[in-house]
Amino acid sequence: MTKSLFQRNLHLPLAFTLLAGVFFMPLSGHAQSTDQFTPQQRKEIVSIVRDALKNDPTILEDAVIAAQKARTQQKAESATKTLADKKNVLNNVLPTDGFIGNPDAKNVIVEFFDPRCPYCKKVLPELIQLVKDDKNVKVIFKIVPILGENSVLQAKAITAAARQNGYVVMMKAIMDSKEEITEDTIKTIANQQKLDGDRLIQDMKAASITQALEDNVKLLRDLGIDGTPALVINVSKIIPGAVSYDTLKTIIQNKASDK
Missing domain, CATH: 3.40.30.10 (Glutaredoxin)
Incomplete structure (x- = not known):
């Protein structure tokens, strides 16, 4: 089956990152909004990630750990700034x-x-x-x-x-x-x-x-x-x-x- 241009150019890590952004955007603030994609493109992202999770469920665990690390880093940076501001x-x-x-x-x-x-x-x-x-x-x-x-x-x-x-x-x-x-x-x-x-x-x-x-x-x-x-x-x-x-x-x- 011939892949669409979007499918041919979208690597799996990027696909998962984009989907993860839907869930973790409030933590890092840097994820790309899915509003920028068409309904068909979003459907393809979900399909790619779903297949990947079936083959390797640890991908989701890695994403959660990465999000937690980003949250911890964000809190540390915010605390450092607050310490300076409230000296x-x-x-x-x-x-x-x-x-x-x-x-x-x-x-x-x-x-x-x-x-x-x-x-x-x-x-x-x-x-x-x-x-x-x-x-x-x-x-x-x-x-x-x-x-x-x-x-x-x-x-x-x-x-x-x-x-x-x-x-x-x-x-x-x-x-x-x-x-x-x-x-x-x-x-x-x-x-x-x-x-x-x-x-x-x-x-x-x-x-x-x-x-x-x-x-x-x-x-x-x-x-x-x-x-x-x-x-x-x-x-x-x-x-x-x-x-x-x-x-x-x-x-x-x-x-x-x-x-």
């Missing part, structure tokens, strides 16, 4: 952030955390110990309430406490609490920490508090981070998940030697 935001303590350690420390760790995240609760003592042992380390806390409405409530309380210079003490008290966190318990905890509980509850309702939390979540997503805790070291290295004290110390030492 000032990540390097400095904003009015809605908390921090521990030496304010003038050369090594800066930014922790994105959710107050209800069990792994965030686990890593907090490690960060506190690190800044006690190393006076050249500062930890900046950015709350990202991604675990539901109760996370939002707790995040607002901690962020609002910054207006009374009580961010860190409120953060520790809430994350250590075994009680169900409500507005009433927040007020009680605030008073126990020598803060004005009534003022705190009022400040939690401020639009600027809500906006700060939304900005934190957007920054987290722009960095390609999907969960908490997540650490950014010296605005250059992103570490997802909880890490031990020893690992943190080693990373800081290595980053310091790179300067």
